Amino acid sequence: MSKIRRGFWMVMVSVLLFSASTSAHHGNSAYDETVRVTIKGVVTEFIWTNPHCQVYLDVTDKSGKVVRWAVETNSPAILTRAGWTRRSIKYGDQLTIILCPAKNGAPVAYMGSGDPGTKVIFADGKELDFTDKTLR
Amino acid sequence: MVGSTGMRRFLGRMPFLLAALAFPALAFAQGNTPAGPFDPHDLSGVWQFAPGGGGQGPGDNFPPLTPWGKAKYDANKPGYGPRAAPGGNDPILKCDPTGFPRILFQIWPFEIIQIPGRILMFFEGQHTIRPIWMDGRKLPNDPDPTWYGYSVGHWEGDTLVVETVGFNEKTWLGAQGQPHSDEMKTIERYRRIDRNTIQFNLTIDDPKTYSKTWEAEPRQIKARPGVEIPESFCVASEEEEFNRRIREPAARQPGKE
Numbered sequence: 001m002s003k004i005r006r007g008f009w010m011v012m013v014s015v016l017l018f019s020a021s022t023s024a025h026h027g028n029s030a031y032d033e034t035v036r037v038t039i040k041g042v043v044t045e046f047i048w049t050n051p052h053c054q055v056y057l058d059v060t061d062k063s064g065k066v067v068r069w070a071v072e073t074n075s076p077a078i079l080t081r082a083g084w085t086r087r088s089i090k091y092g093d094q095l096t097i098i099l100c101p102a103k104n105g106a107p108v109a110y111m112g113s114g115d116p117g118t119k120v121i122f123a124d125g126k127e128l129d130f131t132d133k134t135l136r
Numbered sequence: 137m138v139g140s141t142g143m144r145r146f147l148g149r150m151p152f153l154l155a156a157l158a159f160p161a162l163a164f165a166q167g168n169t170p171a172g173p174f175d176p177h178d179l180s181g182v183w184q185f186a187p188g189g190g191g192q193g194p195g196d197n198f199p200p201l202t203p204w205g206k207a208k209y210d211a212n213k214p215g216y217g218p219r220a221a222p223g224g225n226d227p228i229l230k231c232d233p234t235g236f237p238r239i240l241f242q243i244w245p246f247e248i249i250q251i252p253g254r255i256l257m258f259f260e261g262q263h264t265i266r267p268i269w270m271d272g273r274k275l276p277n278d279p280d281p282t283w284y285g286y287s288v289g290h291w292e293g294d295t296l297v298v299e300t301v302g303f304n305e306k307t308w309l310g311a312q313g314q315p316h317s318d319e320m321k322t323i324e325r326y327r328r329i330d331r332n333t334i335q336f337n338l339t340i341d342d343p344k345t346y347s348k349t350w351e352a353e354p355r356q357i358k359a360r361p362g363v364e365i366p367e368s369f370c371v372a373s374e375e376e377e378f379n380r381r382i383r384e385p386a387a388r389q390p391g392k393e
């Protein structure tokens with residue numbers, strides 16, 4: 001974790017432990033689902049495709065170095081049921097994202113319905129999470 | 137007022153016209169939103185394994201593997217379960233068809249559509265339809281091996297019993313890499329126990345892979361009223377790009393580019 005924390009502006013590591021999820025899509029063992037990391041950056045791309053939507057954002061560290069983060073998330077269908085649309089995130093948006101980082105320290109991460117606590121927070125405080133709003 | 141009689145006649149028929157127009161919509165809405173007393177022989181509607189998905193497969197508690205099954209199991213490198221590792225060779229990472237029964241256990245819902253002679257399962261994951269023949273036909277003797285097999289069903293009391301044969305050997309039974317052969321036969325049992333719940337049992341019989349019949353852990357399937365199944369293909373070209381930009385960097389060993 002220190003590798004990820006070191007050097008990034010506004011990157012915090014949550015020490016909360018989460019039980020590893022088995023309800024994420026597949027191949028998630030590349031991510032550490034027992035921790036949550038917070039990053040803050042500016043959106044460069046939001047990709048709305050099956051079966052994984054993706055958010056790319058530039059995160060600037062204290063020295064001014066920019067690192068491009070890639071964040072995997074759920075399918076458009078699951079995001080739609082959680083209240084997202086393909087226009088929810090736009091180029092240039094300033095976002096704070098709580099996510100599960102890659103175990104190997106690369107700036108790649110996962111957020112989604114399988115990992116409670118992961119979410120997107122906009123500059124105005126508005127949030128998007130992965131709770132299914134159609135469940136009654 | 138020319139034509140007023142005709143107009144009155146037309147207006148008089150309006151309720152019937154409206155009813156005729158509305159009926160398909162009503163039927164569809166009821167399919168998605170089961171309400172009132174339920175018919176145990178009517179499973180139509182959108183459903184999902186509880187809770188929020190099916191645990192990625194029929195379970196880890198499978199019977200002892202045959203030598204053939206063990207070799208296949210060892211060759212499968214899953215992303216889930218006790219043998220999970222980054223990367224791996226799960227066939228669905230390339231958008232191969234998920235296959236049966238694995239598709240049941242994924243995190244996406246499915247719709248059951250009942251039409252004369254058939255029950256259709258329409259899966260959100262991969263936007264796939266699986267037909268179950270309900271017209272009394274027998275299982276084929278020498279079916280072509282396919283991803284979802286060939287399924288026939290019948291009612292035993294209030295339980296829908298579905299038998300399936302004719303699988304290819306390209307799919308896993310679950311994300312933990314449980315293998316199967318083309319000799320596999322599955323039997324599913326669906327019993328609607330209340331308006332919102334189906335009790336589900338699955339038997340996997342594959343003597344080439346497992347030393348005895350595998351009775352999967354019983355599961356419940358829950359109604360998802362209000363949910364519609366949107367288009368959700370797994371598109372190989374898009375998945376390749378996703379693999380290049382996210383999956384491979386996330387799975388790479390530290391220090392290697």
